[in-house]
Amino acid sequence: MSTEDNGGRVAGKVAVITGASSGIGRASFELLGREGAKVVGTARREEKLQEALDAVEAAGGEGLIVPADLEQDDTADKVIKAAIDKFGRIDILVCNAGVGWQYGEEHPGAMAAIHEASLENWRDIVGGVDLEGYFTMIHAALPHMLEQESGAIVSVASMAGLTGLYDAHAYTATKGALVNLTRSMGITYAKQGVRANCVCPGFIDTPLIEPAIGLFSDDATRWAMVPMGRAGTAQEMANAILFLGSDESSYCTGTALLADGGCNSRSFPGG
Numbered sequence: 001m002s003t004e005d006n007g008g009r010v011a012g013k014v015a016v017i018t019g020a021s022s023g024i025g026r027a028s029f030e031l032l033g034r035e036g037a038k039v040v041g042t043a044r045r046e047e048k049l050q051e052a053l054d055a056v057e058a059a060g061g062e063g064l065i066v067p068a069d070l071e072q073d074d075t076a077d078k079v080i081k082a083a084i085d086k087f088g089r090i091d092i093l094v095c096n097a098g099v100g101w102q103y104g105e106e107h108p109g110a111m112a113a114i115h116e117a118s119l120e121n122w123r124d125i126v127g128g129v130d131l132e133g134y135f136t137m138i139h140a141a142l143p144h145m146l147e148q149e150s151g152a153i154v155s156v157a158s159m160a161g162l163t164g165l166y167d168a169h170a171y172t173a174t175k176g177a178l179v180n181l182t183r184s185m186g187i188t189y190a191k192q193g194v195r196a197n198c199v200c201p202g203f204i205d206t207p208l209i210e211p212a213i214g215l216f217s218d219d220a221t222r223w224a225m226v227p228m229g230r231a232g233t234a235q236e237m238a239n240a241i242l243f244l245g246s247d248e249s250s251y252c253t254g255t256a257l258l259a260d261g262g263c264n265s266r267s268f269p270g271g
Helices: 023-034 046-058 075-087 101-106 119-126 132-148 169-188 207-217 219-225 234-245
Strands: 014-018 038-043 062-067 092-095 151-156 194-201 256-259
Touching: 014 023, 014 075, 014 132, 023 038, 023 046, 023 062, 023 092, 023 234, 038 046, 038 075, 046 062, 062 075, 075 132, 092 132, 092 234, 101 207, 119 169, 132 151, 132 169, 132 194, 151 169, 151 234, 169 194, 169 256, 194 234, 207 219, 234 256
Parallel strands: 014 038, 014 092, 038 062, 092 151, 151 194, 194 256
Antiparallel strands: none
């Protein structure tokens, strides 16, 4: 019996998820699939996408994968067209693809403070998938949602979109932009039945923060970093995304949901 027959929390909906091959994106792809949505996942790594789809189908769900690079100009239209051609509509768009601390290891300067970063570093983050990739996906999906007068856009921002960091200034700029874009879309499209919300994760145990995850093995450091004393999980973020994508959050739009273990609630680090 399929998850739709079982009446999952997003049964009968069609959900498009970017960055679906790993981390928060993959956890969201699999969870929405288990909860009854027909899921369309995109990312660059086809092998990892196929693993995610296999997991969805093993649980009785249905989906489609579209291997693609969001930094290519035609990717968003390609992904949305594939979803419409296969399933006829789009109800949930999860914009998740982005970069993190690992990207800074691979691209020196990309996660630097503004006085240490080059214009190329800045454009690499702000003009890349971390912001422009969100625009292209939303721009491609939104007309379909407006035509059907319903839809939920869920963007994955960051706790750094609501507070400052001592470095990663291009990153914090994009995440702050996503939070305010969410607010603007929330009030703009409410009359047409389209909701826009975002999740603001803290330190989440995914490949994106691999260079920093070892810090949580030290007791003093982990309590100083996060009031809850641990990193979050991709599954916990997927739970938040499921809520905002489902009808359970039907009175939420323009919302930035913090899921950061309490980091934004403190005035200074403590132990």
